[in-house]
Amino acid sequence: MTTIDLGLPGLAGVPTSDEPQKAKDYKSDQEVRWCPGCGDYVVLNAVQSFLPTLGLKRENIVFISGIGCSSRFPYYMNTYGMHSIHGRAPAIATGLATARPDLSVWVVTGDGDALSIGGNHLIHTLRRNVNLKILLFNNRIYGLTKGQYSPTSEAGKVTKSTPMGSLDYPFNPVSLALGAEVSFVGRALDSDRKGLTEVLRQAAEHRGSALVEIYQNCPIFNDGAFDVLKEPGEAEQRLIPLEHGKPVRFGAEGEYGVVRAGFGSLEVAKVSEVGEEELVVHDAHMTDPSYAFALSRLSTQDLRYTVTGVFRSVSRPTYDDQARAQVEEAKATRAANLGDLLRGKDTWTVV
């Protein structure tokens, strides 16, 4: 069976395995050393449970990470992996994915790694649309360096390095990715195994760069940052799940929905007040990113609303496919004769 048969164009060229796989096949022999209660455990388990469903050869999966708590992830995966340097994982993964079309390449990064020190690599990787999947664990704090504010921390956050409150205005990672011409971007909560798995599945199927923002709790330095999205009675009022082709609707009884507002923006309305027919029907495949951007702006730093699911999934040629195609074209049309190259056009002979 091939990945195309499996309906996974994002993994075309990656060899598949007929042997059944289990989550434990993806657990390495290394002891997991995150803090008790860390959201990373949940994500790790979700990924280890999800990967067997892809049916890939385990040796053709690679996890590349940068620096930070989440970047220890590759050590715990029984695949190939590299724990690299701060912020650079997307660049290393770009080289690997370009050199090796037979690999499924995943990047694991955090809000500091991806958005601070590695911000440049992230945006350029997304615009190139390199075929790799980026899992951005966003806990809105620096964990490994013990609790300084991050580029997704709320302004005014009091931390060890900002006793009078941070002065930085935070990024909205999904908006940033869309501004960087991303072809696929989604968001999930660490605690929502089902939602996370669904976004991961779609990311894996997508050919090109896929950014998945995962809201992840840091129990030590930013505990409870996303609790309002997990509390019964509260979560339903805030979480706006997306499903392609379906009206964007939420609330315990589906009483809220998303409607168009001025200048191409979107807003939340009571369905009873606007009528069902006014609700936006989610289209993740829309070429123009403005709609996905408007969706991303519904999610505010205070978590009044948080949109989850796949915002955007559009097809666009990938950098690595095209780079390989150029090499193949050159091989097909030009002779690779080293002797001729070295001699060049103008030579002279001494006898």
Place this chain on the structure above:
Amino acid sequence: MSTGVGGGGDATGTTRPAAVTKLDRVVIRFAGDSGDGMQLTGDRFTSEAAAFGNDLSTMPNFPAEIRAPQGTIPGVSSFQVHFADYDILTPGDRPDVLVAMNPAALKANIADLPAGGTLIVNTDEFIKRNLTKVGYDANPLDDDTLAAYQVHQVAMATLTQGALADTGLGKKDAERCKNMFALGLLSWMYHRPTEGTERFLREKFAKKPDIAEANVLAFRAGFYYGETTEAFAVTYEVAPAKLAQGTYRQITGNTALAYGIVAAAQQSRLPVLLGTYPITPASDILHELSKHKQFGITTFQAEDEIAGICAALGASYGGALGVTSTSGPGIALKSETIGLGVMTELPLLVIDVQRGGPSTGLPTKTEQADLLQAMFGRNGESPVPIVAPQSPADCFAAALEATHIALKYRTPVLLLSDGAVANGSEPWLIPDVEDLPDLGVEFATEPNAPDGSFWPYLRDPETLARAWAVPGTPGLQHRIGGLEKADGTGNISYEPDNHDRMVRLRQAKIDGIPVPDLEVHDPSGKARVLVLGWGSSYGPIGAACRRVRKLGLSVAQAHLRNLNPFPANLGDVLRGYDKVVVPEMNLGQLALLLRGRYLVDVISYTKVAGLPFKAEELQNVLTDIVKGVDAA
């Protein structure tokens, strides 16, 4: 045979055809405004000399600004070519002939022209405005400012425009062909073959045939001007050089380096990924390699220097040959990733085409001041092998050698070229592809550990290289990274003793790389003074030694190509002489290493002017030292 053209030979007559004087070598410098096409002119003259079979060496010198204000000193661009009927080592200290296309070019270069030298000026540009711009109160062509030289005043722009009058080309476009007029004139003076240049022009402007024709016409006009006017009494012949048998071509350092990487791809049977970011003077390596994708070469122009090397390292992790190319400022940015390459023990070729520093420094000028950066410019104990080519053509072999070390020992290797080597050119004895070394590598395919698993940090007992298993290899899944590794298993380890062992193992691996013994050239066998250089100073040091020996003195010369590890016999060589002189285009970086390693108090001679050493200045330094030692 005379050794210069300064005297102008027999100046008696106006007979035609001009008398022919035979010379053994000539240095010509073309100088003009950045927009005057001096690099192209010099390059074409060089190709003519190469096609004729002269030995040659060139030195372009241009400003960092693409178009500095027209007619100003900072905007002057020049190209010096030295060609001879014997093997030469440098582009020449001083020109015998200076071609000055405007007052700025004259002002900036005239001090280098020895008395009696030939000066050819384009008089059309010597108007008041241009003269004032560069501080000439009076026209130096009208007074005795240039009395010491053989001056030929040629209205090149006017003559070119006249020659192109019937082409329909606008006045401005016609005037732009005046560099080809100058080339034509010089080609006539030195009996150069002209077919190559005409063919070149027609190919270069294939899409604009009228421009191609105009340039050919201007070129011919310059040639005929020499032939038909009586201004030039003498022409000169420089016979082909008697070089070693074989087929030659002219090549620049950057091209030779790029070809070395193509050859490395072929000889290692690995795909190459060049991850890089444009930077002077290294960009031409990217330009060249991007043309040769048929050899399995992917070129990735990254968003920055760091991404460039990271992509290269990522490709190496995947079993390709990762290469990155840059200059000193880029190395500073790449340091952390080189360290990751040291820790993960992956092959990586890191090319530093050195330029004047610190910071942005002198982007288009040469320097050798990145040696200590290459050696130590990373956190922690982070040894990397260093290879430095000694001339433009040598870049080919240096690239192959550096790749060989990288692949065999699983390590980043620094290749230290510099601006002089990169942009300079010389004849290259084209190697036979059959004779190139095999660089094939064996990837790990089987478990290697006593417990039946795969340990990525089990080492080859001889080379200390670790096992290299690439993703996609069944059963050998493992994780690597920048954290300290446990000896053998490669798992994360914070064990004090393990760290000490690993630091020493990484060092021992690099220290143990066998490099050829240092060869000493001492024709008399009686030298008590050794001059030791590295990198691009080979030419001027060699030329200086020849001159010293011509004076009847003995001096020994040796040149380091491997800066890390040093050749095993280096200490013995250093201790075998009364004095060791180390000329460098820095403030004594190699000297510092030699003193520290061998406790030999070498004499450090340094110059950091952005230009290569002149043979004459080194001759003087060496002569004084040799005489002092001999007298003692």
